[in-house]
Every structure is written in C-alpha cells, then in structure tokens.
Amino acid sequence: MKAINVALLGLGTVGKGVYQTINTHQERLRDITGCSVHVSTFLIEHPEKHATVNGTTVTDIRTITENPDIDIVFEAIVGKEPAFSYLKKCIQAGKHVITANKEMFAVHGKELRELARQHHVSIGYDATTAGGIPIIQMIQHVLQANNVLKVQAILNGTTNYILTEMRDQNAAFEDALQQAQQLGYAEADPTNDVEGFDAFYKLMILSELIYNEQPNWNDVKRIGITSISEKDIAENQLTNKRIKHIASIWKEDGRILAKVEPVSLPRDHPLYAIEGVDNAINIETDILGELTLKGPGAGALPTASAMIEDFCLIYSGKSQKEKSTVVVS
Numbered sequence: 001m002k003a004i005n006v007a008l009l010g011l012g013t014v015g016k017g018v019y020q021t022i023n024t025h026q027e028r029l030r031d032i033t034g035c036s037v038h039v040s041t042f043l044i045e046h047p048e049k050h051a052t053v054n055g056t057t058v059t060d061i062r063t064i065t066e067n068p069d070i071d072i073v074f075e076a077i078v079g080k081e082p083a084f085s086y087l088k089k090c091i092q093a094g095k096h097v098i099t100a101n102k103e104m105f106a107v108h109g110k111e112l113r114e115l116a117r118q119h120h121v122s123i124g125y126d127a128t129t130a131g132g133i134p135i136i137q138m139i140q141h142v143l144q145a146n147n148v149l150k151v152q153a154i155l156n157g158t159t160n161y162i163l164t165e166m167r168d169q170n171a172a173f174e175d176a177l178q179q180a181q182q183l184g185y186a187e188a189d190p191t192n193d194v195e196g197f198d199a200f201y202k203l204m205i206l207s208e209l210i211y212n213e214q215p216n217w218n219d220v221k222r223i224g225i226t227s228i229s230e231k232d233i234a235e236n237q238l239t240n241k242r243i244k245h246i247a248s249i250w251k252e253d254g255r256i257l258a259k260v261e262p263v264s265l266p267r268d269h270p271l272y273a274i275e276g277v278d279n280a281i282n283i284e285t286d287i288l289g290e291l292t293l294k295g296p297g298a299g300a301l302p303t304a305s306a307m308i309e310d311f312c313l314i315y316s317g318k319s320q321k322e323k324s325t326v327v328v329s
C-alpha cells in the first residue's frame with residue numbers, strides 16, 4: 001500500500017496532538033486516503049527534549065525540503081519566524097502544508113496561498129482560527145453561494161474563561177488570570193490573549209477568507225479585557241447582560257470594518273451563553289440568515305482535529321478541484 005509521509009514542524013501541545021491523532025486514526029485515514037500515513041520526521045528547536053520520539057528529529061529545514069519522500073508538512077511552531085520561511089521553502093519544494101500558526105498566517109497567509117497556487121500544492125489553515133471549530137472549511141466549502149454579511153465571534157478561550165470566572169466566582173481579573181494560567185489555558189505571558197492580539201489575528205484571517213482582503217490594521221479597534229473590573233461585571237448582571245470579548249467584521253459602503261472589544265451582550269444574543277474556554281462564531285449570510293457554531297477553540301486534540309480534517313480534504317482523492325479549494329477561498 002502506498003504511504004503518505006508526513007513531517008511535523010513543532011512537537012509541543014499541537015504537534016503532539018497531531019502525532020497522536022495520526023497514530024490513533026490510522027485505519028480511518030487509510031479508508032479516506034487509500035494510503036498508510038506515516039510521520040517520519042520532526043523538526044524541533046531543542047532535540048534534547050525529544051530523545052524518546054519514534055522518528056527522525058531534525059533542526060534544519062533542508063532535511064525536510066530536500067527529502068523527496070516527504071509529501072506533506074504540518075506546522076505547529078510559535079511566531080511568524082522561522083515558521084513563514086520554513087513553509088515557503090516547503091511549498092517551493094512541492095510539499096503540501098497545513099498550519100495552526102495564526103500570527104504567521106494573519107501576516108503571510110495571502111503570500112503563502114499564492115505561492116501554493118503557483119506550485120500546485122495545497123495549504124490548509126483551518127486550525128488557525130477557532131481551534132477545532134471547522135469555520136474555515138465551512139466558509140470555503142459549505143457556504144459557497146451565500147454572501148457572508150457579518151461575523152461576530154468569541155475567538156479566544158482564555159479571555160472567555162477569565163470573564164466567565166469573574167462573573168461566576170466574583171473573581172478579580174488577576175485571580176481569574178492566575179487560575180487560567182494554573183489550568184494551562186493562559187501562557188506565562190498572557191499579553192497575546194488578554195490584550196486581544198490573538199483574536200485580532202484570527203479575525204484578519206477570516207477577513208481575507210471572506211472578503212479576500214484585510215482592513216488596514218491601524219483602522220481596527222483592538223481592546224483587550226484587562227480594564228474590566230468586578231464592578232463592570234456586577235453592573236451588567238443587574239441588567240441581565242454579560243460582558244464578552246467579541247471580534248466582529250462586516251462591510252459597510254464597500255469598506256471592511258472590524259473590531260475586537262469587550263461588549264455587553266443581552267440574554268437573547270447568540271454568544272451570550274458561550275462560557276469557559278469555548279469559542280463560538282455567529283455568521284450572518286444573505287441566503288441562510290444566522291448560524292452559530294460553538295466548540296473547543298484550543299487544545300491539543302481540537303486543534304489536531306482541524307489539521308487532520310485539512311489533511312483529509314487534500315488526500316480524499318475526490319478530485320483535483322478539492323485540492324485547489326483548500327488553497328483559494
């Protein structure tokens with residue numbers, strides 16, 4: 001039986017989730033792709049941390065780009081570089097790529113998609129936005145005739161967890177943040193989450209998918225949750241409202257408008273009941289009307305799920321058309 005050879009860039013939370021899922025879902029992947037799927041190479045930064053890995057660990061991307069046996073590369077490392085340069089090289093070497101890296105993709109997604117088109121390979125990026133919720137694939141493949149009029153979303157589980165704790169447990173922001181860090185929901189440096197950068201990157205990826213362009217980043221209001229006080233939460237409760245950190249995008253007079261900010265939501269709002277680390281996306285379209293998807297927005301397996309579904313789309317063998325639809329929105 002033919003084999004699909006996979007290289008993993010990064011073997012942290014997400015990389016391990018992908019590796020585990022490929023191993024636990026061998027039979028299913030074989031049914032879908034007609035091939036056995038084998039993770040042969042791991043690119044990591046600190047080889048000494050990964051002595052027990054079953055495969056080749058490398059630190060030089062050329063080991064992957066110059067290996068003709070590697071068919072596809074999953075990228076789960078942190079930050080714009082070296083991830084962007086690595087993916088560029090992999091695409092130029094004719095390999096399909098799948099990424100979870102939102103910061104990198106918000107900045108370089110367009111260029112990578114174009115490059116993938118030129119090299120006739122696919123690029124999957126569903127894991128960059130809302131973790132396990134298949135929002136990218138849904139907009140690309142399911143809502144094809146619908147025009148998306150507006151998106152309102154909770155795109156960061158850490159901030160949603162903190163706001164939920166502040167309300168439920170009457171916790172101060174610092175205490176709720178500390179709790180999130182202890183549970184592994186927040187990084188030691190939580191700036192990306194609590195200042196809204198993470199939600200902002202995801203919103204920019206959605207913008208490019210839906211409108212084929214991003215607004216000027218300087219025109220997008222981005223307010224985090226650090227200034228929300230216990231008093232704000234209590235006042236909202238008195239009027240049956242909940243403060244949620246909402247990322248929104250829509251078009252007005254042909255212009256893309258976007259913002260990320262805390263919003264007081266009334267009880268009948270579709271995102272009012274989204275609690276804890278969940279993410280949710282409310283999409284308004286011209287034919288369907290409103291649709292809300294809710295689910296785990298982060299974590300090893302939800303993120304791996306999004307990446308493996310991208311993989312299946314590329315290799316399901318239905319047609320070349322599906323391959324290209326992963327590349328181009």
Ligand SMILES: NC(=O)c1ccc[n+]([C@@H]2O[C@H](COP(=O)([O-])OP(=O)(O)OC[C@H]3O[C@@H](n4cnc5c(N)ncnc54)[C@H](OP(=O)(O)O)[C@@H]3O)[C@@H](O)[C@H]2O)c1
Nearest residue numbers: 010011012013014044045046076077078100101298299303
């Ligand atoms: N965690 C989530 O729930 C989640 C959800 C959605 C998307 N993402 C995105 O997925 C990516 C990975 O997140 P994570 O939580 O898995 O991160 P992580 O646990 O910190 O793991 C990062 C991995 O990348 C490797 N790495 C870092 N810099 C590298 C470099 N310069 N060269 C080679 N390898 C390098 C590290 O190698 P060593 O092990 O050798 O140090 C580590 O294995 C990020 O872009 C993140 O935004 C994460």
